[in-house]
Amino acid sequence: MPTDGIPIDVLIGAWVATGLTLFIYTFLYRDNPLFKLGEHLYVGISVGYSIVITIYAVGVKLLWVPMTEEGQWQLLIPSLLGLMISARFFPRIAWLSRISFAFVVGFGSGTIIPRLISSNVLSQLEDTIRPLATMTASGLTYTINFLDPKSDINNLITLIGVLSVLFYFFFSVEHRGAGQAVARTGIVFLMIAFGAAFGYTVMSRMSLLIGRFDDLIIFSGAEYGRPTFVLLVLTIGVLVYWAYREKQTPQTTAEEKS
């Protein structure tokens, strides 16, 4: 078991983290009681944690303290709107919750629309509207350098990509004839972008996987009591026993259950 030097809370944390990581990874085999245990613990703890955080960060810090210590009684208005959502639990006054929802949806849409125009429309236009040729001391030139995002050839490719993808998303025009060719060009651009995004994201997921394995390797040390090895053996043992029991127990059909 563990050696000196590692505090007991860190030690417990290492065993719990290793165990839960292995339980969750058993999902790769199939749904099983160990995965269910990990899943239910994960969900329960996250709900409990978020409730405590919400009570403290919103209820105490943003509501109670400003009202009682700073006299910001106008905060009663948003708290009343919040309480009205809870009216859903009482059928006779459940309609009150609709006022709060209307406020949330209306406010959300109102604040996000200018931001969407800014980031999804104007920013994209600004980055696409580039000159297709460059004037230098020696006269008008056309730069062909695929590695330079600001080269003229890349400006042209960006323009063709944006125009064709934009055309693909026209819903009141049928994609026929020349329109079909433009829409297909748009799809090609989209798929290239998706491929690049996919590769990029997979790389970042690999780093998450490496992070988990890194923990498992660290916790396989003698100073932690080798939880990785102990719990791995236990997990495999439980899975083998569970699979054996499953085979022995006759399957209950859905009809029989009902």
Next chain:
Amino acid sequence: MLEVISMCKRAVDLGLTIAIIALLAPLASADTRHLQPPQDFRVIDTPNDGGGSLTLGWSILPVDGSSLRYQVLIAGSVDGPYQEVAAFPHDKHFRKGPKHPWWIRLATPNNHRFDLQSGKQVTFEDGTPYWVKLAIDNGMHSAETKPLSATPRPNLFNRAQSNNLLLLILFTVAVLFSIRRARKAPHRFLRRIGGLDAVEEAIGRATEMGKPILYLTGSASMDNPSTIAATVVLSEVAKKVSTYETGLIVPHRDPIVLAICQEITKEAYTQTGHPDAYTSEMNFYITDDQFSYTAAVQGIMLRERPAAIFLLGYYFAESLLLAETGHEAGAIQIAGTDADHQLPFFVIACDYTLMGEELYAASAYLSREPVMVGTLRAQDLGKAVLLGALILGVALSTAGEIFQTETFMYAVQVFYDFK
């Protein structure tokens, strides 16, 4: 003899040194005489901002040179004490370039402009006056302007974003106009979208197999347009599901989305004449934590084995985990999101994927309601305007480059994003 020559050399060196000092002395005094602080130094509350900022402006000094540095000093009262909050060389902070649109440019370009904002160095309180001085220093001499006062205040309107408002108004008019037209002629053409045609197929499959349908509205809250679109599609799916008496499972991450979806589902069941078939347990809350929600939904997928899974709305890193497990469960999967980073995962793991705006189009396509069809056609109109703006903007920008003129930028800047 050598000593005499050496003495003569020293005397000549000394004489030269004295002569150089004598020559440079008037220049040095001239430098001191010309090191005057900027006469037109001004401090104003930064226009078009949310408060907590002052703007300093001044003309280029005739003595601007490589060694000249500016220092900004600030105090809460005219008598000080003054604290240095910024220092920078003479060639920084010019009011030029396309950072500010032409419709709010306050002065001619090539003047100095420095925006002093709340931060580590200084914390501005809106409505409180502050005193600001500008000091100049060329390494040998320094000078200061008289202290000037200004009060930071938030502005109601950011005029730099007037083009944003203009586009918003134009789009709103286009939407209202299109809705009006759609009400007069509701059966206007909308092109087929593959993923939406599959909705009926997916519900039919679930009904035949006697298995439920799993519907996810994504990970964002109700302020996200894709969540709103997902809830609208849920309404149409719930109508069909209620008609076929198929099971519906809608797990949630956001309590507000949960409550709205409960209302929507109940309304859909009532509209199709099956209010008794509705149960509030169809929609249920799991947790707002990203991966514990994902783990729970994965569990539902494998235990309930739904015949059809809808993954609509906004998704983050959980997209592939959900889509992969849904595929493993053997369900027909229809995904739709405007989260461009997650689209690749849905494209590879789902049977049908609604990409970006197709998700918004989905509700109109399924319901054929005049308001939604009109909105969709207005979006097309907006896209046509943007397409034209792109072509015109690139043409003007290229012409500006060829003729080496900024004149065309007046038109092009209307489509730029200013903060």
